[in-house]
Amino acid sequence: MIRFALGKLAEAAIAIWGVVTIVFFVSRVLGDPAVLLLPIGASDAELQALRSSLGLDQPILLQYFTSLGAMLRGDFGMSFQHMRPALDVVLERMPATASLSASALVLGVLIGAIAGTIAALNRGKLAELIVMTAALLGQATPVFWLGLMMILFFSVQLGWLPSSGSGTLLHLVLPAVTLAVFVSASIARLLRSSLLDILGEDYVRTARAKGLLPQTIFTWHVARNALIPVVTMIGIIAGELLGGSVVTETVFAWPGIGRLIVQAIQNQDFPVIQAGVAVVATIFVFINLAIDLLYGVLDPRIRRQR
Amino acid sequence: MTAFFTALAKSRTGLVGFILLAFFVLVAIFAPWLGLPSPIRGDLTARLAPPTWTSLFSPGAHPLGTDEVGRDILSRILYGSRLTLTIAATAVILGGIVGTFLGIVAGFYGGIVDRILMRLVDIQLALPLMLLALLVVAALGPSFSNLVIVLALTSWIRYARIIRGQVLALREREFVQSAHAIGASTMRIMLRHILPNVLTPALVVATLELARIIIMDAALSFLGLGIQPPNPSWGRMLADGRVYISTAWWIVTFPGVTILLTVLSVNLLGDWLRDYFDPKLRTTR
Numbered sequence: 396m397i398r399f400a401l402g403k404l405a406e407a408a409i410a411i412w413g414v415v416t417i418v419f420f421v422s423r424v425l426g427d428p429a430v431l432l433l434p435i436g437a438s439d440a441e442l443q444a445l446r447s448s449l450g451l452d453q454p455i456l457l458q459y460f461t462s463l464g465a466m467l468r469g470d471f472g473m474s475f476q477h478m479r480p481a482l483d484v485v486l487e488r489m490p491a492t493a494s495l496s497a498s499a500l501v502l503g504v505l506i507g508a509i510a511g512t513i514a515a516l517n518r519g520k521l522a523e524l525i526v527m528t529a530a531l532l533g534q535a536t537p538v539f540w541l542g543l544m545m546i547l548f549f550s551v552q553l554g555w556l557p558s559s560g561s562g563t564l565l566h567l568v569l570p571a572v573t574l575a576v577f578v579s580a581s582i583a584r585l586l587r588s589s590l591l592d593i594l595g596e597d598y599v600r601t602a603r604a605k606g607l608l609p610q611t612i613f614t615w616h617v618a619r620n621a622l623i624p625v626v627t628m629i630g631i632i633a634g635e636l637l638g639g640s641v642v643t644e645t646v647f648a649w650p651g652i653g654r655l656i657v658q659a660i661q662n663q664d665f666p667v668i669q670a671g672v673a674v675v676a677t678i679f680v681f682i683n684l685a686i687d688l689l690y691g692v693l694d695p696r697i698r699r700q701r
Numbered sequence: 702m703t704a705f706f707t708a709l710a711k712s713r714t715g716l717v718g719f720i721l722l723a724f725f726v727l728v729a730i731f732a733p734w735l736g737l738p739s740p741i742r743g744d745l746t747a748r749l750a751p752p753t754w755t756s757l758f759s760p761g762a763h764p765l766g767t768d769e770v771g772r773d774i775l776s777r778i779l780y781g782s783r784l785t786l787t788i789a790a791t792a793v794i795l796g797g798i799v800g801t802f803l804g805i806v807a808g809f810y811g812g813i814v815d816r817i818l819m820r821l822v823d824i825q826l827a828l829p830l831m832l833l834a835l836l837v838v839a840a841l842g843p844s845f846s847n848l849v850i851v852l853a854l855t856s857w858i859r860y861a862r863i864i865r866g867q868v869l870a871l872r873e874r875e876f877v878q879s880a881h882a883i884g885a886s887t888m889r890i891m892l893r894h895i896l897p898n899v900l901t902p903a904l905v906v907a908t909l910e911l912a913r914i915i916i917m918d919a920a921l922s923f924l925g926l927g928i929q930p931p932n933p934s935w936g937r938m939l940a941d942g943r944v945y946i947s948t949a950w951w952i953v954t955f956p957g958v959t960i961l962l963t964v965l966s967v968n969l970l971g972d973w974l975r976d977y978f979d980p981k982l983r984t985t986r
Binding site for chain 1: 820821823824825826827828829830831832833835836837839840912916919920923924925936939943946947950953954956957960961962964965968969
């Protein structure tokens with residue numbers, strides 16, 4: 396188990412290094428930040444002076460190794476726009492993104508799990524049809540458009556909830572529900588099919604033949620095994636949530652990392668883009684690391700692979 | 702082929718998806734001949750006109766209303782679908798070719814090639830695809846070809862992973878082993894014996910990817926990084942309509958409904974294709 400865990404940890408480290416490298420090279424193509432920082436009409440000499448003070452005139456590989464070393468120490472440079480360390484700017488936004496993603500994930504998994512179970516236990520009945528139709532629609536709906544429709548209905552028409560901003564718990568409701576719809580649709584579809592697979596297994600028939608109560612069979616033989624693919628799915632969904640939060644945060648003006656990155660791209664604020672993407676990717680890598688390890692505990696066969 | 706269509710006709714959901722998608726594609730192709738108002742030049746006397754229907758069978762001049770400069774929403778949606786569907790289809794094909802090729806190479810050669818390619822896949826999977834797409838479009842600029850490249854870039858990994866798994870199993874099969882034994886070249890084995898056997902899983906992945914790419918394309922243009930105005934794009938229409946959400950609900954409603962129906966039709970068809978060809982692929986998503 397320790398070898399397995401160390402292997403996974405090494406993989407995670409390589410993944411983070413790869414991401415930081417991609418981000419560095421892509422964001423250096425974006426444009427010349429020196430041009431943006433100076434007022435229009437600045438002289439070439441001023442431009443050169445700013446470039447060298449930012450280190451932008453050095454060979455790209457040298458810049459890469461310098462910034463790679465700095466990034467490992469958590470130093471992503473000063474935000475061009477905010478004139479403060481980029482990592483600070485990003486980490487400030489962390490609570491907003493974390494609370495939004497976490498509430499969407501909890502809400503989505505809860506609704507998805509209940510709906511998926513109802514669908515699987517009511518095979519061929521109306522309940523299954525309703526759940527599955529809703530899930531199909533939920534998966535086909537673009538998150539940002541759903542957000543707009545929520546605003547149109549609950550803020551503009553009914554006036555119940557604020558359409559944008561943050562601060563109170565009421566502000567969290569619309570963005571969290573919007574993101575949760577997508578999560579619950581995927582979870583419901585996956586859990587249903589994984590429950591159906593397991594309900595057809597021999598050991599479930601054996602448990603029935605032994606005369607165990609249906610509740611006992613469901614809790615101890617079916618649900619536990621059906622949850623394994625769902626745990627994996629949560630890793631994938633965490634990525635979708637972090638990506639989806641970019642558009643959702645933009646729709647609802649939610650002050651999280653996603654919106655910050657979009658604004659940084661518009662302002663060509665490299666240090667913030669790098670810090671933001673690196674932070675998001677690191678969170679994502681660690682979530683998946685945790686899931687891999689959990690998986691290794693749940694299912695001993697996986698530890699021995701490779 | 703006949704068996705395929707008989708099976709399709711028998712499945713309710715697959716058939717609905719197929720007909721809907723065929724309808725959207727045909728309408729996109731024939732949009733210029735449908736007698737629609739210009740999607741780019743607006744009628745300033747009819748700004749923010751609501752959808753007008755005198756009865757169910759006689760729509761008014763603007764069946765889905767107009768936007769803030771009097772452009773017909775229906776016309777913009779249909780012309781927008783031409784670009785969106787072309788971008789998405791090209792990206793799916795490009796990503797499919799690259800991903801299938803790399804998946805075959807990784808699975809067939811194994812060893813160091815396989816390990817490098819799969820590590821590359823892992824690294825890319827560690828970066829949420831939406832962020833990667835945002836980053837690259839912002840760097841390269843939002844042109845047609847750049848969008849295709851970016852969307853294909855987010856897509857190749859899905860093919861590569863699944864195809865690699867298939868090839869690992871195929872490699873040990875007797876017909877491949879015997880091709881080796883009679884001295885067939887590696888190239889010949891990959892092209893004549895492996896490739897035909899991974900085309901169906903590739904097709905299934907392609908359908909599911911098409912749906913994902915349509916949504917991602919719309920999201921990028923919603924953030925202002927898609928096809929640029931004055932060309933109509935669904936995501937951009939939604940972004941522009943946000944300002945008028947309290948007075949003109951139709952601007953933000955209909956483009957979204959179109960995205961939903963398009964993605965739904967592709968998903969329905971894709972789910973059916975997957976179950977038809979290989980139910981075991983179900984866990985791949």
